[in-house]
Structures are given as C-alpha cells and as structure tokens.
Amino acid sequence: xxxxxxxxxxxxxxxxxxxxxxxxxxxxxxxxxxxxxxxxxxxxxxxxxxxxxxxxxxxxxxxxxxxxxxxxxxxxxxxxxxxxxxxxxxxxxxxxxxxxxxxxxxxxxxxxxxxxxxxxxxxxxxxxxxxxxxxxxxxxxxxxxxxxxxxxxxxxxxxxxxxxxxxxxxxxxxxxxxxxxxxxxxxxxxxxxxxxxxxxxxxxxxxxxxxxxxxxxxxxxxxxxxxxxxxxxxxxxxxxxxxxxxxxxxxxxxxxxxxxxxxxxxxxxxxxxxxxxxxxxxxxxxxxxxxxxxxxxxxxxxxxxxxxxxxxxxxxxxxxxxxxxxxxxxxxxxxxxxxxxxxxxxxxxxxxxxxxxxxxxxxxxxxxxxxxxxxxxxxxxxxxxxxxxxxxxxxxxxxxxxxxxxxxxxxxxxxxxxxxxxxxxxxxxxxxxxxxxxxxxxxxxxxxxxx
Amino acid sequence: xxxxxxxxxxxxxxxxxxxxxxxxxxxxxxxxxxxxxxxxxxxxxxxxxxxxxxxxxxxxxxxxxxxxxxxxxxxxxxxxxxxxxxxxxxxxxxxxxxxxxxxxxxxxxxxxxxxxxxxxxxxxxxxxxxxxxxxxxxxxxxxxxxxxxxxxxxxxxxxxxxxxxxxxxxxxxxxxxxxxxxxxxxxxxxxxxxxxxxxxxxxxxxxxxxxxxxxxxxxxxxxxxxxxxxxxxxxxxxxxxxxxxxxxxxxxxxxxxxxxxxxxxxxxxxxxxxxxxxxxxxxxxxxxxxxxxxxxxxxxxxxxxxxxxxxxxxxxxxxxxxxxxxxxxxxxxxxxxxxxxxxxxxxxxxxxxxxxxxxxxxxxxxxxxxxxxxxxxxxxxxxxxxxxxxxxxxxxxxxxxxxxxxxxxxxxxxxxxxxxxxxxxxxxxxxxxxxxxxxxxxxxxxxxxxx
Numbered sequence: 027x028x029x030x031x032x033x034x035x036x037x038x039x040x041x042x043x044x045x046x047x048x049x050x051x052x053x054x055x056x057x058x059x060x061x062x063x064x065x066x067x068x069x070x071x072x073x074x075x076x077x078x079x080x081x082x083x084x085x086x087x088x089x090x091x092x093x094x095x096x097x098x099x100x101x102x103x104x105x106x107x108x109x110x111x112x113x114x115x116x117x118x119x120x121x122x123x124x125x126x127x128x129x130x131x132x133x134x135x136x137x138x139x140x141x142x143x144x145x146x147x148x149x150x151x152x153x154x155x156x157x158x159x160x161x162x163x164x165x166x167x168x169x170x171x172x173x174x175x176x177x178x179x180x181x182x183x184x185x186x187x188x189x190x191x192x193x194x195x196x197x198x199x200x201x202x203x204x205x206x207x208x209x210x211x212x213x214x215x216x217x218x219x220x221x222x223x224x225x226x227x228x229x230x231x232x233x234x235x236x237x238x239x240x241x242x243x244x245x246x247x248x249x250x251x252x253x254x255x256x257x258x259x260x261x262x263x264x265x266x267x268x269x270x271x272x273x274x275x276x277x278x279x280x281x282x283x284x285x286x287x288x289x290x291x292x293x294x295x296x297x298x299x300x301x302x303x304x305x306x307x308x309x310x311x312x313x314x315x316x317x318x319x320x321x322x323x324x325x326x327x328x329x330x331x332x333x334x335x336x337x338x339x340x341x342x343x344x345x346x347x348x349x350x351x352x353x354x355x356x357x358x359x360x361x362x363x364x365x366x367x368x369x370x371x372x373x374x375x376x377x378x379x380x381x382x383x384x385x386x387x388x389x390x391x392x393x394x395x396x397x398x399x400x401x402x403x404x405x406x407x408x409x410x411x412x413x414x415x416x417x418x419x420x421x422x423x424x425x426x427x428x429x430x431x432x433x434x435x436x437x438x439x440x441x442x443x444x445x446x447x448x449x450x451x452x453x454x455x456x457x458x459x460x461x462x463x464x465x466x467x468x469x470x471x472x473x474x475x476x477x
Numbered sequence: 478x479x480x481x482x483x484x485x486x487x488x489x490x491x492x493x494x495x496x497x498x499x500x501x502x503x504x505x506x507x508x509x510x511x512x513x514x515x516x517x518x519x520x521x522x523x524x525x526x527x528x529x530x531x532x533x534x535x536x537x538x539x540x541x542x543x544x545x546x547x548x549x550x551x552x553x554x555x556x557x558x559x560x561x562x563x564x565x566x567x568x569x570x571x572x573x574x575x576x577x578x579x580x581x582x583x584x585x586x587x588x589x590x591x592x593x594x595x596x597x598x599x600x601x602x603x604x605x606x607x608x609x610x611x612x613x614x615x616x617x618x619x620x621x622x623x624x625x626x627x628x629x630x631x632x633x634x635x636x637x638x639x640x641x642x643x644x645x646x647x648x649x650x651x652x653x654x655x656x657x658x659x660x661x662x663x664x665x666x667x668x669x670x671x672x673x674x675x676x677x678x679x680x681x682x683x684x685x686x687x688x689x690x691x692x693x694x695x696x697x698x699x700x701x702x703x704x705x706x707x708x709x710x711x712x713x714x715x716x717x718x719x720x721x722x723x724x725x726x727x728x729x730x731x732x733x734x735x736x737x738x739x740x741x742x743x744x745x746x747x748x749x750x751x752x753x754x755x756x757x758x759x760x761x762x763x764x765x766x767x768x769x770x771x772x773x774x775x776x777x778x779x780x781x782x783x784x785x786x787x788x789x790x791x792x793x794x795x796x797x798x799x800x801x802x803x804x805x806x807x808x809x810x811x812x813x814x815x816x817x818x819x820x821x822x823x824x825x826x827x828x829x830x831x832x833x834x835x836x837x838x839x840x841x842x843x844x845x846x847x848x849x850x851x852x853x854x855x856x857x858x859x860x861x862x863x864x865x866x867x868x869x870x871x872x873x874x875x876x877x878x879x880x881x882x883x884x885x886x887x888x889x890x891x892x893x894x895x896x897x898x899x900x901x902x903x904x905x906x907x908x909x910x911x912x913x914x915x916x917x918x919x920x921x922x923x924x925x926x927x928x
Contacts, residue, residue, distance in 0.1 A: 186512055380831070457636070
C-alpha cells in the first residue's frame, strides 16, 4: 500500500513540479559531499571544546562571535558582517540550596538557578517547603498558606508523549511562571522539578519570567533529588535555605553574526540559521552549537559543489536566543527597516540528532508544494513535514508573513541533556549531525531553485 | 500533498481492514505502558553490568541463560524452557600485534582477533606487510607476491550510504574472507580495517570463515591505526608481528531460552526474539541485549495490559548468533520436527536505537496488508516498511516459508560501536530502547489480531 502511494506521490510531483530526477541527483551529491567531507562535526568540537558554553553577555559569547565570523569566511561566504544587538546580561555567580528536616542536619542539593532569576544577593533565605503537583493544586492554596513558604512545583515531565517536545511544552509553564506565582501569594522562593526526560540527578536551567510580580528566586532540581524531596515531604516538615548571587546586570551591546552567498538571479534572501548563544552550563553542543555548524555547512556545501544559487543564501547566527531572543528580534526589525525581500527562513534549534523531517509554518499552497517534494527526502530519513511551527529566532520573520521552517531531529535524547552540564560535544554523533545538515541543504536547494 | 495521501491511506485501511480506531487506542495503551512502566532498560542494565559480554561457550553466557529464564518468568510467561543447542566454542586468549619500520622499534597496535580465527598458538609470527585497497587489487597479486607476507586489507567503511547497514554489507566480505584469501596465496596472516563508521581507534571484531583454506589468523585494527599504517606503508617497508592464542575449542551443549504466553484461540506461534550471546568485548548492549529485553517487554506488555492473545506469543532468546547461528538453526529444526505452526517471526538485532520501521520478508499480499497498517505506526515514528530482509536467527524460519521481519532502528550510531569494547549500556538511551519495544509490541498485536 505504502509503496503504491509513494509511487503516486513521485508521479504527481513529476507532473506538477518536474525535474525530479535532476533533483534526486543533486540530493545525492549533497549527501555524499556532507557525509564524507562535511566540516560541521569538527567545527562543533572546536566551538564546544575551545570556547565552551557562551551565555549572552559573557566573554565566551564574544569569542564565539569572532569564531563564527571566521568560520563563515572559511566556508566561502561572499560577505560576512556583525549585526548590533542590545542584549540583556544575566549572571549566575555562586549558589547553593540546602534542606533539613526538623532536628536534622543541612543537606546540600544539586541545583541550578533558573535563567533570568534574581538570587538572594548572597544572603541566606529560608523557609518551610510546601509541595504542589500541579498549577490547579497551587491555585487552591490561599496567600496565608503560601506566605513566607518555599513552593516546590513538583510537576513531572511526561514520558507518555512520543515526541518529547510535547512533554516539554506541557511542563514549561512551571519553569517560566513558578517564581511569579509564588511571589503573588507571598512565598519566598520557588523550586521546580527539572524539565528532564532522564531519570538522573542533573538539574536543567532555562528561562523564566516575572511579569509584574516581585522578583523572588526560582531554582531547578534534578529528577532524583525531586523524587527524594517528594518522599521526605510526605512524612515531615522540611526547611530549605537558598543562597545565590544570580541576577540581571543590565544590558550590553553585542552581535549576531551573518554571512551570505549572493544570489545569481536576484537578491531575495533565504535564511538558514541557529543561535550562537547557550546557557552557562555544559558546552551548548546540541543547543545550539549543532544548529550553528549545520547552517554554516549549508553555505559551504553550495560553494563546494558549485551550485549556482538563484537567491541570496544567508546564514544567521542569532545572538541571545536563550534569555531574550534579542538577536531574532533585531534581525526581523532590520529586515523590515531595510525592506529586504525574504523568501524563506529555516532554523535548526532542536538538537543535532538524526533528522526526521522539517516543520513548516506558511500558507497552505506553499506547504502543499514542499510536501510534494517529500519522496526526494525519504531516502535520507526525512518523512515528517507535518509540524506547523518554526524556530524561535525566526518568529519575527514569520510574523512578517515570511515562510519559516525548522529542522525536526529525533527528539528522544534531547531533554536528557537540554540546558544542563551534560550538553557536551560527546553527546553529538557525527553522522547524525551531518545528516541533519544534509536535509537542511537539500531543502534550501529546493527552495532556492523553485521559489 | 502528503497529508492528503495520508488521509487516503487511513481511509483505505479503515475500509479494507476496519477497526482502525480500536487499534489506534490499543497502540496508545501499549506506548503509554511501555514508555512509563517498561522494564527493559533496567533489565538491560542488569544484563550488561552484572553479566556483561557473553560469548557462546563462556561462563557468562550460561549465566545469561539463567537470567533470561528468570526474566521471562517474571514477565509473566505461561511456560519457560531451555532448548538444547550444540554450539561451537571460540576463545580469544592473550593477543598482541606489533609493527616496526626498518631499523625502528616495535610498536604495539590496538587490535582484536576476528571471531572464529585461529591464532599463532602463542608463537610470534612475523612478516612484511603488503597493503591492498580492494579485492580487485588483491586479485591482481600473484602467489609469489603474497607468499610469507602479511596482507593488510585496507578497504574503508563507506560514509556515503545513509543507511549504515549498506556500508556494512559492502565491506563485510573483507572481514569474512581476508584470512582465506591470504592463505590461498601463501600469506602468513591478514589484517583488516575495522567495519567502523567512527573516526576513532576502536577495533571491531566479528565473524570470519575459512572455507577450505589453511587456517591462518585474521585480526582487525581501528580506523586511526589503519590510517597511520596506510601512511607509513607509502614511504617504507613495515614488518608486523602477531602473537595470539585464539582458536576454536570444539563444541559444547548450551541453550536458547524460550518463554511464551499461550494462545487463547489456537496454539499457532508468533515468535519475537533477539540473540542472547554477544562478542567477548564490551557488554553486548546494543548487540543484542537490546533485542532480548525488548522481546521480553513485548510479552510483559501483553500480560500487563491484559490483551488476550489469539495465538501463542513466544519469546526466543537465541543462542550463538554471533559465531554460528546454531540457536536459530536448532529452533528452525525443532519447529520442523514438531510440525509446529508458525504465523510470523520478528527479530530485533540492529540496536536499541530510535525505531524507524520494520523490514518485512514474506509474500506480497502479506506485505500489502502490513503496510496498510502504517498510518497507525506513524505517530510512533515508524514509517519505513520497505526493507525486504529479516533477522539472522529467523532465517531458518523464513526458509520454511514463514513470514519474518526485523525491527529497523535508526542506523547512524550502530557501526560506531558494533562488536567493540564500546558497546556498553551507557550507549543505549532509555526512551529509544522503549520506543523500539513499543513498535514491536504494536506489530505483534496487529499480527495476532489479524492473522
């Protein structure tokens, strides 16, 4: 049945869009080039091992700006430049979280302050922990019950979703709003169970926001610590004590890095990119060093194979995705100001895992056209074009009506290591990373040729 | 386009085979059960860490027989038994490979004797190395050119194939025949570049065979050692010296382990299995501890969900896949002798990675029926039913005309670690392993219900 229908798709696409054989040959050239000669894996080793994590505002981030500029030049970009971006600066500093039962001793827990959280300014802040399993449960608590307490939002990352991004979306509200909710009822600080698919004790950081609430701290603990705390709280009162120095340190001028190969037919722009910044733990390998080196691989492959691009293909290494999206916003603003025609934007920001497809956010006719190409992608393991979303950094472009897309890698391992010390180069597989770059290059080739 | 056609597939399958909604609900129950409560990951930890690698004939293999028996009982099998199998016993013993240039010092290389290879019986065997890049190149050499030489078969594992099993098939002849070919022209022993997708120095073992040739040794070296040796040989004569103790040590009575839940409608058998033995390096985690624990998970899931199986569902943990396939052969022989009706056999022996489909080896009508179910599998990431092969252990069943199949996991990482010290529990991801078990259970459910 499937074979018959696949054949039907090929037949239709042959008729509707033609030149399937030529495209199939080009797809194969792209794949062979990247799987054999791709440099993105070695570039990722360089970025992660010689620069490491690179939070917006850090010295390491500024190093990565110079690094990306250099790599884009080496890849053969006709033009490379830095785009000025004002970014928020958040710093972690020293931090510790301890708990103790009545008459017990203080025990230190593994933890990470959430990104953008204010700390305790080096002072001890302590109080009794109360635990809730859900927002609904928290809503039922009166301000009297929460006042001066530490609220432990113990909502589990669901294992039931096949696509782990769904579990992440489901639980993300706890990370982003725990502090604000706690503050509104007079609590002292919030603890959240990490957004983690792994049964380990690795805490995951990530962005939180206050809205109009008081700026009390929010910290994250790993799954096994959360399990232990949950068990303790069933039988006794537990006091927690936080001492942390994190907080916002104003704004700073920084940069996104942009490189392009000029269009041979016109100067309409096709964007491919990822974000250059990372959280301040681990090495930012999957998130999103992978997306950066894959995007540069796209440009290099066009150059190395001598594919004459009709339109300008532009790699954007966005600044500040993790805690502000200021790079993406500035890029969108600049496009609008300069009235630069953009045809398409593709982001890779879901890890350097084996690709399964590309999510598409655009009008139905364009989706129909792109999905008609799917038989070409199938031999490369990409079959899923059903996602209707795209990358965070290119949302400003989407809001301007530009068709946007995001690489869909296999999601099973991502939330084991996302925003943690464990997001290191060693967790990235060479062939998986290169195959992602292959799919991206093939898609950019099709868009460039047909749009 | 794809969405429209997918809808068409669903529609057709609804009409042709009915009850799609009921199946879809059952698929979801299976997935939720396994992703949340599956025990296969913890069982794999137990098998790999407490028993470890388990080559046929070893004490560890016998421990794993007891282990599998116990796990099948715990999973809820109605009946568990051991099937006697005479297996060949191969032992490695101490081994070393050294090289030296003229006037140079001996340098020790990382190496592994190939499985089933004879060694040097503890004596030094040395000679000059000659390198060939391909069989075609070797064929051109005269016996005089090869006599008393060490032949280095330096054929690379291709990076160009998207499915790494194709690269493995392409290069496997070098591992299996290097010794026989070398012996026939009077060479002393053979060195082969490992069948490895990784750019590292890890040697890969695996089965070789002599046919009617003299039984000279064959050893494998990792990719970086092979690269270095290749470079050295371009400028100078290199002597190699092998000292090894490996060899066949006769035969031994051992066992495959079988457990089943009895059919409620009839006693026709559906087999699901993997192989319990492994090579004598690493932990046999992906190859094939994964297939074993996934197969047991299938049985446990039927029990835990109270799915009443029409036919007997039988888990077979085959003995001796790696260097003889005697477990698979004995199982097939017994089926024939007892005239036991078998409906279907599914093996998992391609690693515990994120599943992408199931390969099918059976008549076209059955393939058509199974692929008509593919819309049910798609939400679980299984879309590829185009493979026309099945597991090694169930080939004897295939040869008897029984429909056979094999789980198709993502293949990108497998040949980085296949048959090496690196095939350890840590290389297996919990969710990827469980998702494989999910697809297997869903397929067995569909076969059991519809055949």
